[in-house]
Amino acid sequence: MSKKYHITTFGCQMNEHDSEKLAGMLENMGYIEGLTPEDSDVIILNTCSVRENADMRFFGNLGHLKHIKKAKPDVTISVCGCMMQQEHIGETIQKKYPFVDIVFGTHNIHEFPKLLIDSLSNRNICINVWNEEGEIVENLPVKRKFETKAFINIMYGCNNFCTYCIVPYTRGRERSRKAEDILCEIKELVKMGTKEVMLLGQNVNSYGKTLEEKIDFADLLYRINEVEGLERIRFMTSHPKDLSDKLVQVFKECQKVCNHIHLPVQSGSTRILKQMNRQYTKEQYLLLVEKLRNASPDIAISTDIIVGFPGETEEDFLETLDLVKQVRYDSAFTFIYSPRKGTPAESYVDNIDAETKHKWFDALVKELNDISREKNLLYKDKIVEVLIEGSSKTDDLKLSGRTTTNKLVNFNGEGKEGDIVRVEITKAKTFSLEGQMLY
Numbered sequence: 001m002s003k004k005y006h007i008t009t010f011g012c013q014m015n016e017h018d019s020e021k022l023a024g025m026l027e028n029m030g031y032i033e034g035l036t037p038e039d040s041d042v043i044i045l046n047t048c049s050v051r052e053n054a055d056m057r058f059f060g061n062l063g064h065l066k067h068i069k070k071a072k073p074d075v076t077i078s079v080c081g082c083m084m085q086q087e088h089i090g091e092t093i094q095k096k097y098p099f100v101d102i103v104f105g106t107h108n109i110h111e112f113p114k115l116l117i118d119s120l121s122n123r124n125i126c127i128n129v130w131n132e133e134g135e136i137v138e139n140l141p142v143k144r145k146f147e148t149k150a151f152i153n154i155m156y157g158c159n160n161f162c163t164y165c166i167v168p169y170t171r172g173r174e175r176s177r178k179a180e181d182i183l184c185e186i187k188e189l190v191k192m193g194t195k196e197v198m199l200l201g202q203n204v205n206s207y208g209k210t211l212e213e214k215i216d217f218a219d220l221l222y223r224i225n226e227v228e229g230l231e232r233i234r235f236m237t238s239h240p241k242d243l244s245d246k247l248v249q250v251f252k253e254c255q256k257v258c259n260h261i262h263l264p265v266q267s268g269s270t271r272i273l274k275q276m277n278r279q280y281t282k283e284q285y286l287l288l289v290e291k292l293r294n295a296s297p298d299i300a301i302s303t304d305i306i307v308g309f310p311g312e313t314e315e316d317f318l319e320t321l322d323l324v325k326q327v328r329y330d331s332a333f334t335f336i337y338s339p340r341k342g343t344p345a346e347s348y349v350d351n352i353d354a355e356t357k358h359k360w361f362d363a364l365v366k367e368l369n370d371i372s373r374e375k376n377l378l379y380k381d382k383i384v385e386v387l388i389e390g391s392s393k394t395d396d397l398k399l400s401g402r403t404t405t406n407k408l409v410n411f412n413g414e415g416k417e418g419d420i421v422r423v424e425i426t427k428a429k430t431f432s433l434e435g436q437m438l439y
Ligand code: 5AD
Pocket: 050, 051, 164, 165, 166, 264, 266, 304, 305, 306, 335, 336, 337, 338, 339, 340
């Protein structure tokens, strides 16, 4: 009987995609996917360290694995991902969680098969975390979670050092994949039925800077737009400071590039943006939004916002609220600032009490949700194109998919994953739309 594996992934799409590579390597070794950790022989926790609650969820999960290891000592428990790149986490695991078999980081996931074989033969704890990024490793096997939409790394790491952010320390310096490798991967995927690609990078707008070939992100999009059989191109994340006029133009000229951009603003206060080292002002950000809407009037814009950055005042918070009202985002991820060990902001004086932070957070979420609902209402009675992603989680509706503007649509109709169909919107909610397919 085949041995089984189970991977729990915390955090962003970059981590999701790393887990797809780990699954690919395990399947190449003959393992099959187990339904639960209890049911599996190799258990992996792929961690995130971007905020404190991700740390806490990881340690909660790890504590639970202790019982599995006790009941089944032959199980191999591995932990990897961003948290492992932080020295103090490795030390805590060794001291408090001695039942862990393998620890590795973000830079050497390609070594996992070797680490697993070593661990199975000698059963000593195996810690192998690279402090620095190595060469990009191409052609790792990938077991993709979705058939019709695929994650593609176009670059790794980040050089921006926003003062609150741990990512430059856990993912290393920025480096881009060669365009020909990216295009080759996409063409292969399209042959297998992929309709949509999501290009991943911490700052896709600075793609190409580390390459010999003279190419930037806009050039890459023009080239991917030519791939026959591919229907949709999405990307994340875009840093506003690197969003060029050439890239704005792409939304007008590349018909496969979806009409949506995720453009994290983090704060609407220029003073706080400076302390965050974001390298743009509120006015510059608003100008970018104007340029994007001039190029593509219906473009959907989403964002990330942090509330309660050290030293933030009521005045700063009102600047954020004002920016939100001016931009009118389609959707947003909101976070309460969480100090991260080793980042510059960790030592900034945080004099805002928890009650104020929560009050601001709630007010911001309310404003964002009101706007999302109003924007979704504009879709009512309209006909949209939806790429079917699977069955709907809503009881009385059968299918689910997304518009080019990234709106989730649950609808009734007949179709299969990957089809692009026309849907008439009958109901608008805050986070999704409902409708009926047209034939
Ligand atoms: N505290 C709160 N939010 C954070 N983010 C990154 N670091 C922190 C932190 N220390 C948020 C940012 C980023 C998103 C992925 O997570 O908004 O864009």
